[in-house]
Amino acid sequence: MWFWGVSAVIFDKGSRTINDACLIYCLPGGGVELNPIPISLYLYILCYTISLQQRGTSAANMSQKEVNGSSHRGKVLTLETMNQNVRQVEYAVRGPMVLRAVQIEEELKKGVKKPFTEVIKANVGDAHAMGQKPITFIRQVLALCAYPALLEDDKFPEDAKLRARRILDGCGGQSIGAYSASQGIECIRKDVASYIEKRDGGIPSNHENIYLSTGASDAIVTMLKLLICGEGRTRTGVMISIPQYPLYSAALTELQGVQINYYLDEDKCWGLDVGELRRSLTAAREHCNPRALCIINPGNPTGQVQSRQCIEDVIRFAKEEGLLLMADEVYQDNVYAEGCVFHSFKKVLFEMGPEFSSVVELVSFHSTSKCYMGECGFRGGYMEVVNLDPEVKAQLTKLVSVRLCSPVSGQALMDVVVNPPQPGEPSYATFTKERAAVLADLAEKAKLTEESFNNVPGFHCNPVQGAMYTFPRITIPQKAIDQAKAAGQAPDQMYCMKLLETTGICLVPGSGFGQREGTFHFRMTILPPKEKLKYVLEKIAEFNAQFLQDYS
Amino acid sequence: MWFWGVSAVIFDKGSRTINDACLIYCLPGGGVELNPIPISLYLYILCYTISLQQRGTSAANMSQKEVNGSSHRGKVLTLETMNQNVRQVEYAVRGPMVLRAVQIEEELKKGVKKPFTEVIKANVGDAHAMGQKPITFIRQVLALCAYPALLEDDKFPEDAKLRARRILDGCGGQSIGAYSASQGIECIRKDVASYIEKRDGGIPSNHENIYLSTGASDAIVTMLKLLICGEGRTRTGVMISIPQYPLYSAALTELQGVQINYYLDEDKCWGLDVGELRRSLTAAREHCNPRALCIINPGNPTGQVQSRQCIEDVIRFAKEEGLLLMADEVYQDNVYAEGCVFHSFKKVLFEMGPEFSSVVELVSFHSTSKCYMGECGFRGGYMEVVNLDPEVKAQLTKLVSVRLCSPVSGQALMDVVVNPPQPGEPSYATFTKERAAVLADLAEKAKLTEESFNNVPGFHCNPVQGAMYTFPRITIPQKAIDQAKAAGQAPDQMYCMKLLETTGICLVPGSGFGQREGTFHFRMTILPPKEKLKYVLEKIAEFNAQFLQDYS
Incomplete structure (x- = not known):
């Protein structure tokens, strides 16, 4: 057999950078011959060699069908053959907690007995789902845009019509059904x-x-x-x-x-x-x-x-x-x-x-x-x-x-x-009142939540200065941490899942958002109507007391 | 200086697969010593060497700021430093032709004289922009969903209200403003x-x-x-x-x-x-x-x-x-x-x-x-x-x-x-009439377009059996092809651009969709109202005659 060596590189031991490269010929008689080459050529050969080797491996170890991932015996698209970057994606706000919440809702509908009568989804900032009413002016303009025949209707205020006409004039064919x-x-x-x-x-x-x-x-x-x-x-x-x-x-x-x-x-x-x-x-x-x-x-x-x-x-x-x-x-x-x-x-x-x-x-x-x-x-x-x-x-x-x-x-x-109603426009008073009412209600619920959680043993809750969530730090006893870890669960996920099963309240564990190692939290929206929010806060306090007792 | 060689590979010349690998020591005295190693180790060394070399190059040629792409003298995000996959994306339907069409519209607004008075965007399947009226029933349901106070309005038919109520019942808080x-x-x-x-x-x-x-x-x-x-x-x-x-x-x-x-x-x-x-x-x-x-x-x-x-x-x-x-x-x-x-x-x-x-x-x-x-x-x-x-x-x-x-x-x-109106429901007759009118009009325009284009010298137009576009093959004289290529343009792009500048009609060149080498096409939607479509077809025929003459 006749061999030829591809390349060799010479390192300077101190700096570990490449100083020189050469081709090596292993002569049939047993001798070796070195020919210097540029480093760029050496790198090109390395890359080429790797690609050859990869192709060689796949070709050697797999049938053609397998190489093509297209064996007709199985699925084209499986957990193993799908895009693994997508597979690694996690999104806790709509994660396993919510899937379980939806299941529980189904179970309640089917008459399965639970220690509660409804699932309260406090996991997501979804104001209308929590009962907040839409702002009248916004919806009037949208209805006018959707069905412009209403522009002739006296029941709609002029400022809403003005907004709708301006929007429709900006649309192709004056229709919000055209691409923009x-x-x-x-x-x-x-x-x-x-x-x-x-x-x-x-x-x-x-x-x-x-x-x-x-x-x-x-x-x-x-x-x-x-x-x-x-x-x-x-x-x-x-x-x-x-x-x-x-x-x-x-x-x-x-x-x-x-x-x-x-x-x-x-x-x-x-x-x-x-x-x-x-x-x-x-x-x-x-x-x-x-x-x-x-x-x-x-x-x-x-x-x-x-x-x-x-x-x-x-x-x-x-x-x-x-x-x-x-x-x-x-x-x-x-x-x-x-x-x-x-x-x-x-x-x-x-x-x-x-x-x-x-x-x-x-x-x-x-x-x-x-x-x-x-x-x-x-x-x-x-x-x-x-x-x-x-x-x-x-x-x-x-x-x-x-x-x-x-x-x-x-x-x-x-x-x-x-571009909301301005002073002097017919919808101004109503719009301003509705807007202020929503924000005042949220401000009150922010305060209520903070105070309530800071009275729960083991909770520490920063003020909800803005947005629409609270993210209190909670205490999880070592026994619960150990049990969760043994089950391959994040401890705050176990906490939230038990809360869901016990009270119907759906929260998102802090681990879904990231937190300092060894600390535990959950996210809860402050959006539920005040009476429901009070109920939620009470139920969480009760659950927490029981949880601490169970794992003490 | 003391040198050490990293590796060598032995190829079998016939199969071009790696059979053996070894370490090479270049001894100070001038001799060479070979030590066999597993191929996997050889590949690992290759990869490591490449990564070292890349790091060495960057470290040697750039300051730390530059390595991080974050020199505060220039932009973080430039054509060179952005995601090159995104840069390579092309989307002809809204490409350079449309950008120019929008510019021309602006010029017309500013009073710039053109051989036409409006831009006709036949590049995209946008029915409403071309004057097609929305189906009444669809928009009634949407208005009801947007502004449920209208559910009390006698002017809206019961079947539209039924649909709206069903949709709203499926929404969180009965609002289409909730996440689904x-x-x-x-x-x-x-x-x-x-x-x-x-x-x-x-x-x-x-x-x-x-x-x-x-x-x-x-x-x-x-x-x-x-x-x-x-x-x-x-x-x-x-x-x-x-x-x-x-x-x-x-x-x-x-x-x-x-x-x-x-x-x-x-x-x-x-x-x-x-x-x-x-x-x-x-x-x-x-x-x-x-x-x-x-x-x-x-x-x-x-x-x-x-x-x-x-x-x-x-x-x-x-x-x-x-x-x-x-x-x-x-x-x-x-x-x-x-x-x-x-x-x-x-x-x-x-x-x-x-x-x-x-x-x-x-x-x-x-x-x-x-x-x-x-x-x-x-x-x-x-x-x-x-x-x-x-x-x-x-x-x-x-x-x-x-x-x-x-x-x-x-x-x-x-x-x-x-879930459209059914026989017996109040909106059925109107809905059916509107729907049939749109489809009959499109069918007529499909036929008209095919016949008209097949009468244009150099055009070959397949029947528009369905969808809403025609994709005729056009003849571009060699002289025009040469001129386009010299300008770095696709020949059908040049054709469409000249058509736009001459007539205000915006089409998409076939090169934006792919076509057999040496053939040329454009895509035109058949959506313009019949009279406007006739005008468009005439103008294209006129332009084409002039184009063939100019480049004959």
Whole structure:
């Protein structure tokens, strides 16, 4: 047999970099001959050799059908042959707890006896499902848009008709059944820009930087799609708070971005500390390429409202470290605690002067699903992009165009949200009253929840300054922890599952959002009507007492 | 200096597989020593060496800031540093032609003189934008759902109220502003299943297999996400027709699936031939792992309606070759040509007997955007999954839950589509009349378009048997081809761009859908109102004559 050697590399032992490479000929007679080659050629040969070897292995060990994953005896698509990135995705807000809650509802319908009569889904911020009534003006405009014959109906107020006509004029063929421009209907984007300007004390907003989206989730995932690339150590990393809203971790898993955790400080009311950001970033740079920093303000699931100073610090940090900022501000109208004010990242950025406002890339997200309207089902949302490279903006527009457009009824709803009745208009009084009532009710329930939970032995509950959730720290006895671990369950998942089975109350375990090792939490929305919320708070306290006793 | 060689590989020249590997010591005195090592260790060393070399290069040539892609002097996100898979995405239906059309509209508004007074967007199947009026019954139900106070209004017919009440009863808190279950509202999925059963002559459909989606596009991309995985030769390949609807190529590019082209036979009215499927599959198996076969029936952009025999052949092929079938059937109600009937893949599959119906994995897509309703803006859609592995179905449900749910107004609209007025109900006569009028008008325009284009010198136009587009083959003189190529443009893109600038008519060049090398086409929707369509057809004929003359 005649052999030939492919390559060899010479290392300098100290620096461990490649200094030289050569081809080696193993001569039939037993001698060896070395021929120097460029390092680039050596690397090319390495890659080629690996690819040959991989092909060789698969070809050798599998039949053709198996290579093609298409054996006609089994399924094409199985847990093993599906996209494993998708398989790894977790989304606790609609996870196993909710699946079990739905099963229990079915069991109740079938007459199965339970120690309760209904399932209370306090796992998700779904205001209308919890009995909150839609804002009249919003729904009047939507009905007019859906069925324009109603524009002739005297029962509808003129300001609602005015809004509906403006929206319909922006639609192809004056129908919300036409596709819109992929970025969203132009006149609605202009209304969004005006709203932002007003909110931010006159800082300009350009409708060309507004993208209407299918809820905020869609816009967040779209931005992550643009950002995430690279392999190994150059793979894009994205910083997210812990606890986080699990859309972020789910999207990062699916897109194979590197999740970089920074921890909020529970003892400082879930405060965000730049020192912690820096620690987290420095550690991440060892293994990936951090490029974006996500902030949720007001916080989900943690309910804190960030101070102006904190936002300034974050912006300064992002500039110093060259990070794109993603500001999830969908709870911007949900601020309850005295002394707390919502500051948009956009406003603070521009108040910091051109040194910052002309440099830092910022994307801010909003939604029709939260705030006082709670119109989750319409999947309305927008993002404003600031300082985005114009070429990247063109790519963003192209990417969203593949899905044609976001739902036009959701766009219309967003228009009403940013362009509500004004003083002097016929719907102003009712609208203002309904809006204030929703927010006052939420503020009261935020306070009630905090006080109630802080009276439960073993609970520690930060103030619900904003958003619509509480995330109390709970105490789980060691005996319960051991039992959960033996069953392969997170201890707070076991706690929540037992609560569900005992009381019908569906919460999300803290492990679904991330939490410091050794601490346990759950997320509960404060949305149930006051009397039901009181019932829920009592039942949780009772359950907790029993749980502590059972595992003491 | 003391050197050590890392490795060497011994090839057998004939088989080109690795037979042996060894470490090589280059001794200081000049001698060489070989030590055999396992091949696995050799490959490990190769990989490690490559990673070291990559790190060495980057570390040597870049500062730490640059390694992290986060130099604070430039943008974080640029054309170079963004996700290159997204950058490569192309979507012609809303591509450069449409961007220019929008610019021209702006110019016209500003008073710029043009040889025409309006832009006619015949590039996209957007019925309402082209003046088609919404179906009254559909919009009545939607208005009732949006503003339930109207349920007390005598002007609304009882059958519309019945539908609205059924939908609202399926919603959390009886509001379409609540999130639905991620798979869609249960009672609507049941209505969809009943509709499918009726359509398919009683073949059972289970609502647990129905997923409501944000238009069909969303569902198609979701299925592709589940399917696409693997690397190199094991990377998932997906077979799509050429010409195709460019959502498929765009999604495959973004998800890095391998696009496998099979060609429709233009000379046989865009027929689908199993021989061509086999040729395409065999060639693809050399470099990827084909796992799915997509069919669009009725065809987009090609307008053919497949025969029952053809569908049977495709199903047999899919079974033999172990391919999952994705049937894009959004034009199922758009069939015009005499003798043509829509056969659903589901129905044919079940009629072929359990040997097929219990084995072949099939996903079928439908939408509210096409057919007689043309309600694109609502982004309603569904998919039915057949024979999907239950574990994969659970993964699918989890994946869609990350986005919470599809727009509930689109779900409601889908419910009306699958559950229209019945004989004896008050809206039946009007609904039936409106529906028939839309479809008769489309049928007439399909015929008109075919005849008109076949009278244009150099055009060859297949019958528009179904869907809502024509895809005529056009003749482009060599001189024009040369000029386009010199300008780096596809020749049919140049043709369409000149048409747009001359007449204001916006079409999509055939190159955006794929076509046989050396042939040229464009896609035009037949949706414009008849008089406008006649104008469009005349203008295109005039332009074409001038174009042929200019480049003869």
